[in-house]
Amino acid sequence: MAQLLNYIVWNPDTQAFGLWGLSIRWYSLCWLIGLLLAYFIVQRLYKEQKVKDEYFDPLFVYCFVGILVGARLGHCLFYQPEHFLSSWQHVVEMFLPIKYLSDGSWKFVGYEGLASHGGTLGLMIALYCYYRKTRMNLWQVLDDIAIATPITACFIRLGNLMNSEIIGKPTDVPWAFIFERVDQLPRHPGQLYEALAYAVFFVVGWWLYRKQPQRVGTGFFFGLCLTLIFSFRFLIEYTKDIQVDFESGMWLNMGQILSLPFIVAGIYCMKRKKSAR
Structure with a gap:
């Protein structure tokens, strides 16, 4: 002792x-705080650089979706492909925050498993899509x-x-x-x-x-x-x-x-x- x-x-x-x-988990809360801080920082940068206001809000949506989808798929495909590609139910679990139980029912579990490399790649793809839309x-x-x-x-x-x-x-x-x-x-x-x-x-x-x-x-x-x-x-x-x-x-x-x-x-x-x- x-x-x-x-x-x-x-x-x-x-x-x-x-x-x-x-149930609000610390993990989700930390994600939210981190994204909100980035939101306000980039908002300030856009204002200092005199970027049009209408270009800002779509950026947050693109980033949020890109990071979440990329991080989730990155974890599933980089670290556990043998599990998530083994059945249609596990494929569904890649995209939805649920887990199928042995009796065929399901429960909400949140996204258990997010990979930073996948999140980065998803963010880069999302930013490219944003660029194509805004031509910034x-x-x-x-x-x-x-x-x-x-x-x-x-x-x-x-x-x-x-x-x-x-x-x-x-x-x-x-x-x-x-x-x-x-x-x-x-x-x-x-x-x-x-x-x-x-x-x-x-x-x-x-x-x-x-x-x-x-x-x-x-x-x-x-x-x-x-x-x-x-x-x-x-x-x-x-x-x-x-x-x-x-x-x-x-x-x-x-x-x-x-x-x-x-x-x-x-x-x-x-x-x-x-x-x-």
């Missing part, structure tokens, strides 16, 4: 509060979203922490967490590492924007965001436990493999011939 006092024992209730008979400078749109993205990523990882998911490997560092819903082993709080890093990346990106706002529209901030987030994601995977069984024994896990294309794309965007809007 004395040894346990050296670590942080972690087992919060996944429900933040109840509302009209519905695509690089300006990507840069503005990239400035706000790290703060959303920060709150999503805090949501993972509240769910005691995406846990780290066993360790004896004094700041280790004991995730009681998992086991009694002290582990790296990988979710917290990422949340803190993304908060720092947001501050860095915002500071650079205030210093050099003329870089918006060149792709620099978009490239910086991809490079910082996915380089850190690649490295932090070494402290995380495997998420699915097939990763056991792999030299690079799925998270690292999926991070590499985003890192390459980020470096390219930062170094491409820059032409501001």
Whole structure:
């Protein structure tokens, strides 16, 4: 027992509060806070850049749908394809927040499983669709979203922490967490590492924007965001436990493999011939 006092024992209730008979979970709440913060940040950027007001609200809809659909499909297809492609019921579960029971009935469970790589890819596709509709400078749109993205990523990882998911490997560092819903082993709080890093990346990106706002529209901030987030994601995977069984024994896990294309794309965007809007 004395040894346990050296670590942080972690087992919060996944429900933040109840509302009209519905259970509002911390994970959903963190997603909502992260998206709302990004909403207000990009709204401010659009106003500073004198973008027409009617171009802003559609952007939020495109981003919300793109991130949610991409993150959900990314988890299902990257990490559990053998499950979600095994029957029509599981295919339905990919798109609807329900789970079929053994007796054929179903229950509402929310979206259990969202992948950041899929969310990023979904966001990029959504932004391209938004660009095709508005004919705004695509690089300006990507840069503005990239400035706000790290703060959303920060709150999503805090949501993972509240769910005691995406846990780290066993360790004896004094700041280790004991995730009681998992086991009694002290582990790296990988979710917290990422949340803190993304908060720092947001501050860095915002500071650079205030210093050099003329870089918006060149792709620099978009490239910086991809490079910082996915380089850190690649490295932090070494402290995380495997998420699915097939990763056991792999030299690079799925998270690292999926991070590499985003890192390459980020470096390219930062170094491409820059032409501001």
